[in-house]
Amino acid sequence: MDLPRLRALWPQGRRARRRRALQTVLAAGSALALLLWWLLPSGGPGYPKAPVSFATGVANGVYEKYGMLLQSDLRTALPGVDVTLEHTEGSVDNIKRVASGRDDFTIAAADAVASYDGPGKSRLRAVARLYDDYMQLVVPRDSTVRSIRDLRHMTVGVGQADSGVSLITRRLFAAAGMDMNKDVTAEPVGIDQAPAMLLDGRLDAFFWSGGLPTAAVSAMATPVARIKLVQLGDLVAPLHAMGADMAYYRQAVMPADAYPAAQDGKAVPTVAVANLLITTDRADDGLVQRLTRAVIDSRDTIGTVVHAAQLVDLRTAVFTDPLPLHVGAERYYRSVKP
DSSP states (O other): OOHHHHHHHHHHHHHHHHHHHHHHHHHHHHHHHHHHHSSOOOOOOOOOOOOOEEEESSTHHHHHHHHHHHHHHHHHHSTTTEEEEOOOSSSSHHHHHHTTTTTEEEEEHHHHHHHSSTTGGEEEEEEEEEEEEEEEEETTTTOOOGGGGGGSSEEEEETTTTSSHHHHHHHHHTTTTHHHHHHHHEOOOTTTHHHHHHHSSSEEEEEEESSSSSSSHHHHHHSSOOOOEEGGGGGGGHHHHTTTGGGGGGEEEEESSHHHHHHHHHOEEEEEEEEEEEEEETTOOOHHHHHHHHHHHEEEEEEESSGGGGGGGTTTOOTTTSSSOOOOHHHHHTTTOO
């Protein structure tokens, strides 16, 4: 080939090489995008990668266990977000912490949310209705207590000061015509201390509000550590008569297999209240949308450990009275609506 023809073909060869290089880069980029699509959660909006704090509850409580399991799922649902858990006294404390901006997310009972009237109240938003808490009155197996009224002059664990347990326990005593501060010796202890105190004889009874079953109560409900559960179902009507805020309590039954050794094969009537996953309107919409999806999608895996979580349901998750849904949560529910 003569030199003039070679020179004429040179630009074409150079363009061909550039085109092949560009095709190689595009193919590699497509492969990388496909790999990222496969490895990372799909179908979600963008979100900030800032750390997030989640207020749980007392040690050995259902809130704490649920938070620990959800934290694990959020590592996949929210890549790049460091989710930390904070121990708290329970619902009342949790609401204060989120409303003030100290924590970003938490779980709290609906009655405690309705009763909160502090700073930041108007900013509170709901992510989902989770599961119901069941009020549990635990006494030794040989106790003569048959109802809350039999606790008069006894030493009773009533939950920590800023817990949902304390709030509802005080109301239960009022519904029974009693004063928690006068008619019993009230000990402000939670599920982390009350079981040991009952077995040691330092308590005659204790109240607990949690999902079924609660591990700390299950550990006591054995032939060795004999306890029994006392019915509270007769207090629902008196509670409702106390005012509109009491509408969040409903008649419920602890099934016979909740704590088999403590119930003699019998269901126990009691009071139940819904739990809400809450945040504020400060939370990023995309973050909340992805987190809501994770809560719903993790129901079965979390439910194998926290049995109460099996009741998290897409059909009921949107019923978050007394709080409106966060915009991000609403977007998620609309996206999966049939």
